Amino acid sequence: MNESLKKVIPNSVITALEKRGLKPEAFLDAVSADMDKNGELRSLYLILTDKRFILVVSDQSGEMIFSGASPASHRPVEGVGELYQYELSRIANPKILDQVVGGLFMADIDGIETWICRFSGAKMKEMRNFCMTFSCRLTGEEPPEKKRNDVEYCPKCGMPYPEKGRSVCPKCMVKRAIFLRILSYFKPFWLRICGLFLCMIVSGILSSLSPYLTGTILYDKILSKNQEFTETLGIPGNFVLALLMLVLSAALILIIKQIVGVIQGRINAYLVPEVVTKIKGNVFEALQKLSIGFFTRRQTGSLMQRVNSDANEVMGFFIDGLPYLLYNVFTFLFAAIIMFSMDWRLALI
Template identity: 25%
Template sequence: MGGMRSFTQDTDKIKGAKINKDTLMRVLKYAKPYKWFLALFLVFIIIDALIGAWTPLLFKAIIDKWIPNKDTGNVIFYAGLTALLSIISALLSIAQRWVSTKIGQGVIFDLQNQLFEHIQKQSLAFFSRTKTGALVQRINGDVMGAQAVFTNTLSSIFSNTLSVVFTLAAMLSMSWQLTLIALLLIPAFIFPAKLVGPKLSQLMRESYDLKADATQLSNERFNVSGALLAKSYGDPKVDAQLYAEQIGKVRDLSIKQALTGSFMRVMIGTVSAIALAVVYGFGGVMAIKETITVGVVVALASYLNRLYGPITSLSNIQVDVLTALVSFERVFEILDLEPSVKELPNPEDLRTFVADNGSSITFENVSFRYPKDSEVSLGSLETISDERGDSDEMILKNISFNIEPGQMVALVGPSGAGKSTLSGLISRMYDPNEGTVSIAGKSLRDVSLDSIRETVGVVSQDAHMFHDTIAANLRYAKPDATEEEMIFALKEAYIYNLVEDLPQGLETVIGDRGYRLSGGERQRLAIARLLLKSPNIVVLDEATAHLDSESEHFIQEAFETALAGRTSVVIAHRLSTIRKADKIIVLKSGEVVEMGTHDELIAKEDGVYHELHDLQFSDD
């Protein structure tokens, strides 16, 4: 599965990696907006480390000074002070967690927003090659992995380092001999951490990827399209078995992970007990010889956990840092991916030129091939490569034509002729490899993408709807649309009667991809969305393909009124729907082979349009 490949690549990357200074500096830039939180975080850590180093000294004072002097008041006072410091330390731990989480969640928010906005800028070719699950994993999983730098790793480095420094200083001040013995035992703690720690990290990442694969299977089977396919062609037992195999791997890995973690805890616990026994043994002998006091022995024993625990954590800190940096690098790969369709630094507003010159469309010697995979995507994000993507063959070849403002122009031709590709150039889903596409006499490369979206409206054959209300789906085209405007658009698209009869009307939720509506109803709702947007140019890519004859008749009548005065480009297999077109452009193998009105083209008995017309109506 894709997830397992990702895991293997990342694990190998971590094993042989070194901390990249450039990546680290880039990561730290994301913490800059939270510098005051970082400063507060550091203050909390310093205070907590000082409290931790001071507490055993209070034990020493109680044992060596106040108990022998039978000073009940000071015994109670020092014991109470110890309890108070423990409470303060606990509160500081909560405060540290709050600040680190504030920083980490802030970085997640900033990074996810930046990623989402950057991905939105990618061309259609990027999305046609990208695995959605892999992309979502970058936005969610890798960003969460990167967050660990600020919520866990950063805290671990600062707090553990300070704890070790303050603890060693306190221990050396009391007995350099016992401190030396304690230091000699450190390798016994580092060994199990070094042995098991990286393995635990690998198991955790592998577990994430296996869970992602199981989730992907669930998503594919449980969305409406997947459920329909499964019920039509699938075998529930086979799917259940496949899912059982995947979650079985998760189960087995989780057991292995739990056992590995337990093994490390048992090893460290055993070494801790031995270390404590050694310190008490040597310390006891020294106390008997009156080289040190009993209070010193107790205090030094208390310091052991504050010494060995942080050192054990720091021994694996490089793995933690590298793991987080790999997640950051995977995020940066997306952020560094340049969109194949880019705006100029200061683009002009297309609407200004349309207002002055009208909504004409001009193709001048346009040739186009689909971008290669390496030009628009990342290998780790791609599905099986589309053969067209790696081909130098032009899909459109030297296309030239002009559409006057207000004209209705139809694109016809056999399947694969390049009709949809050509229409995609009008809305600048792609840029041509050669030649120029202009609207109102202005090259689309020179104007802002926002102004193109405002000027050009598209209704495709597969009208996508969000799992939301009818009103929300309509307002996607015009966020400030009033209820009256939406009702008018629905009436123009001949779907208002349906909406009016629904119990919740415009607030009816239409389900995943609009599956609570029929194909024709979804298409009419998409047309209503277009009419609500009211663009100057309309591109209809098989927009009436899912309509029955009666609905199609009503829509054609509505289009004549609604599209009056607008430039429109219509792609239709049903040639009966484009007889009234001002111009028909016939494409074959990516070239314009004929152009004219229906009457002019039908008169050419050996022409492509005439042949298509005869084939269609003989089939009918």
């Protein structure tokens, strides 16, 4: 039994067949179906040997799983519920009848047309290959060499690939590598990026100072009439002037924050669209190098929409997402520094 057949028939089913006297080494071809002849969900395995056709009906039904390998902890042990064996001399004219959803595999058994199983559209290609091999065995012809089947599911998580012929799993994709590739487009603009980070740091410091001024300075220094504080400012005993200075300082902080925010927004508005334009240009340039067959299998309009949609997602992330995330991180860090400098015990609480 070759490796390709082991991928079709689960090991637990092979073990159950061995207990019934069937040798896996004699299996020439096999295919799996996902419905019985009545259209009920059930796993079936059609096996072809040199002298027999074997139909294995699983002992599990009523549940559909991904075509890939599911985690062992979630996969029930599958066995054999029903087993049918037919001599090849009793069978003739195997064929597939196309239906609205999927198909129906049938053959003449003892001269009577018999429904063997139904299957979904996902199994159509494998079932047609099996039917062709079956017909060649009955007529004594040499079966055509099978084309290599592209893997249609992720071997890691078992999720089916969203796009046929493209072995890319969104769930298992290394998103960190994609993020680093996008960041490489920002290298020519490192001066503007430094200015952007400087604006974020200044905004974080100013945001951390505002609660300190309106909290500790106002209540603990001015309203409590702390003489040492006014002496430090050079206005001993003049708490009204100290309060006025506090108000002016808070207003100045707000003004500076607004100015820094405007500068940061202008840098972002120039930087991100420029990078997105370069990404779009590279993508469209790569599309031009693809073969005509790539475009005949896909709708050109959907490709353009996909490129524009992904580019807009990147733009939204770097304009609205990442800057605000970094701003909040810097604000948290500077606020933590101020809190620990005042009283590390209270800061831990």
